[in-house]
Amino acid sequence: MDPKQNASFDGHEDVVFVGGEAQGFAGVIAVHNTALGPAAGGCRIWDYDSADDALTDALRLSRGMTYKNAMADLPLGGGKAVIYRINTDRVEAFRSFGAAVEKLGGKYITAEDVGASVADMRAIAGATSHVAGIPKEHGQAGGDPSPMTALGTFVSIKALLGGSVQGRTIAVQGVGNVGFNLCKLLSGEGAKLVVADVNKVNLQRAEAFGVEIAPVDQIHAVSADLFSPCALGAGLNAKTIPELAAPIVCGAANNQLATEADGARLVERGITYAPDYVVNAGGIINVSAEYLGEASDVVEARVRAIAPRLLRVLETAKSENLTPHQAADRIVRDKLAAARKG
Template sequence: MTALFAADQGGHEQVVLCQDPATGLRAVIAIHSTALGPALGGTRFHAYPGAPRPEEAAVRDALALARGMSYKNALAGLAHGGGKAVIIGDPGRVKTEELLLAYGRFVASLGGRYVTACDVGTYVEDMDVVARACPWTTGRSPANGGAGDSSVLTAFGVLQGMRAAAQHRWGDAGLAGRTVGIAGVGKVGRLLAGHLVEAGARVVVTDVRADAVRRVLDEHPRVTAVADTDTLITTHGLDIYAPCALGGALDDRTVPLLTAGVVCGAANNQLAHPGVDDALAARGILYAPDYAVNSGGVIQVADELAGFDFARAKAKAAEIHATALEIFERAAAEGITPARAADRVAQARIAAAGRTPGAPAAPSA
């Protein structure tokens, strides 16, 4: 646990272990930084299968995710630090209204230092329940004053990242005539495909779910599909590869196979391990750091705290284009990878804010 106090390993401000025997709740809330403002990050509901001690795995996950949120929120230009919560258990088996309300009471006890939202295993309807016990809850339904589905601006933000990557790589932010491969056409990937078709790109998709592929093809007859991700990433003439499914999409096996000159997608934690960014750079592939370009969703939910305004949130998400360009230009100027440049930009923004803990967020009326 000494890693909690080491800046190079975590440097987290606060970690809260939550337990409510009456509902079976076991949760971890990790606050990495409030230098920029109250910590904002989603609630993950996960069973951690196979872990001999799921509590330890949950703590590790919460710590890593909270630190990532500090960087994502900093790059997004939000007045928020980074935090994350993990509820331990299979949501399909143990999630109940009473458990979510108990969780909301724990979040509320922090007095606004942590603002929660959806993540893996939690949904808009869950946040509506949590909000009954905690005013510092985002990701709610429009009927409850929220923004609804955050994939809308996530997809829009990834599009801005692609435009920036195209501008840096080819000198033109236009995507017309470019071939873009999307791996994973769930909520975000499907919306991204629509944006790209509208922009005049040639779109190729794949997904492990045949129904997801069929829906995109029905909506956009110009889109084509391939059998699997390996086929997609080796497609001749592919300009941009967009991982929009699971993390770890870029690893020692896949990077040598890539035909695209740019990687820019919505998936979190795309680099399987440190050093993959170097492998991409060695092949001349421009990597758009995932947490820099997929921040449209957190921008969308953060806007709820001021009373959600879609136009205002979309304008903020449009700034992802300028942020991505800043990262690419810094990487080129300093001779480092975009992943390292993104970390440095985020660290500089956090440092510039000082180390004074942020004031609690003021919930909208």
């Protein structure tokens, strides 16, 4: 399988297939860009239909991390790992994955992502120091990054709704770790929540917030003040965009636009789209602070700065007649070009 033949290959600096029968797992590590620093991005555990699908996701997600980290002004490049098969003891599998990360010599920093846990990060740490997402002593940044991802999404939603969510209806697609924490924040400030998730356990947890439950295939079409995609990517596409009933889309999912054309489709419908990698940077901000040994109190301030940054991106889009994701991409490309020039 040649990564360069994959349609999602975007000049990636390194793509490594990791694991095998002896290691008891199989996965891909994709390093997209290190112009700003070592490539950082989580390790996603998912049951992909094929190894090629796993590669495609790793390529897309790693590129997204380059843009997310640059937009958040972090000294990090973009990378991502996906594990699509585990057929041995989980601790042993993650320790073997950690050994693969170690072989990259610090080029890639891994962390928790969909399907992974803090316990998995501890196992990885048994084989490499290039990992974040491990609880630290009081006062130090670290641990599960999902609450910070949720906080960044929350402050972005508030900014787009004029500073308050009181009495506003928010449709949340996906109430896993990030979506659950987002619902907790929204509910705490008086929002009305309509949610959907394929996982019944996640829905049961979310019921604590008095949510209304919608079918998974209809949540995007719910009449709401804002639609918040917090599940997997490509949810904004040629089929769903015509069905959207909310005037604003702002969520924590990665790669929400299925294609470049979908950004234009949203504009044509008069729907405000908050570029995903601007909004959902809270987790990687937490990871960066942990890896750099910074104090936890700096993390929240940086995460709350996501909201004004988002508003600036939307202003740029409006003033320069760009779609929001085009405006965000241009800002990042300028940063990367400046970094390459030294």
